[in-house]
Amino acid sequence: MIVDYHLHLRSEGQHVSHKVETVERWVEAASKRGVAEIVFTEHAYYFFEMRTLLTVPYQIDHCHVSIGPYVEALLEAKSRGLPVKLGLELDYYPGREDEIRELLARHPWDFVLGSIHYLDGLGIDVEPSLVGSVGAKEGYRRYFEALGHAAASGLFDALAHPDLVKFLGGVMDWDREAFVGELGSVCLEVSSAGLRKPHGRLYPEPDLLAAAREAGVGITLASDAHEPDDVGRDLEHAVEHARAAGYETVTLFEARRGRQEPLG
Numbered sequence: 001m002i003v004d005y006h007l008h009l010r011s012e013g014q015h016v017s018h019k020v021e022t023v024e025r026w027v028e029a030a031s032k033r034g035v036a037e038i039v040f041t042e043h044a045y046y047f048f049e050m051r052t053l054l055t056v057p058y059q060i061d062h063c064h065v066s067i068g069p070y071v072e073a074l075l076e077a078k079s080r081g082l083p084v085k086l087g088l089e090l091d092y093y094p095g096r097e098d099e100i101r102e103l104l105a106r107h108p109w110d111f112v113l114g115s116i117h118y119l120d121g122l123g124i125d126v127e128p129s130l131v132g133s134v135g136a137k138e139g140y141r142r143y144f145e146a147l148g149h150a151a152a153s154g155l156f157d158a159l160a161h162p163d164l165v166k167f168l169g170g171v172m173d174w175d176r177e178a179f180v181g182e183l184g185s186v187c188l189e190v191s192s193a194g195l196r197k198p199h200g201r202l203y204p205e206p207d208l209l210a211a212a213r214e215a216g217v218g219i220t221l222a223s224d225a226h227e228p229d230d231v232g233r234d235l236e237h238a239v240e241h242a243r244a245a246g247y248e249t250v251t252l253f254e255a256r257r258g259r260q261e262p263l264g
């Protein structure tokens, strides 16, 4: 089975469009690509309701819509029997776990995807960056330490673009086994989005994925599409990547409970 568990509900041109008609366009595009189920994971920082969590200017600048229409459009699409799920891409804000839990409890999420785009106010894939400030080796250490804490927080079902730090830090050697040992039941996302970035690499690197497989960690599949044309894009490469690491199943979620389905 091919599924896409990381999508931002926008119309063509990446305009925010939290409407059931837009969901229908994505469903059509997904079905043309052979994608059986799609999960929208809009950025939590877009929503007024999450405003109290935000400290980074970029995220505050993008906090401009209410969460209601997003949730309602997806619940309406689900009630019509469309193969969609209600998800959220939520940054990990260390120390704010209780507030986040309370905000999450307000809506019937199927899937919550954890991300780290900023750490200590510095970007992971944008400048001014963590890596630029402390170097690649220390940047990797801090990034994966925080991602381990995100997994342990119990807030997330999967971790998005797990080795995003390579965006500016490059590919390097680090202690993957210790990291995957902390993941427990939290999945790692296998994402084709990196193929569309300057580094041109899938997330995560093969050695991290193999270590995760060895530790019994599940995976989700993702394109991180921001417009309907990109839904399911390059997922055949993500499936191949997962198979090469030894994976035979992919994790699907409903009401935040995971189950395994054959991969590809």
Ligand SMILES: [Zn+2]
Pocket: 089, 115, 117, 160, 161
């Ligand atoms: Zn992201």
Ligand SMILES: [Zn+2]
Pocket: 006, 008, 089, 224
């Ligand atoms: Zn995303």
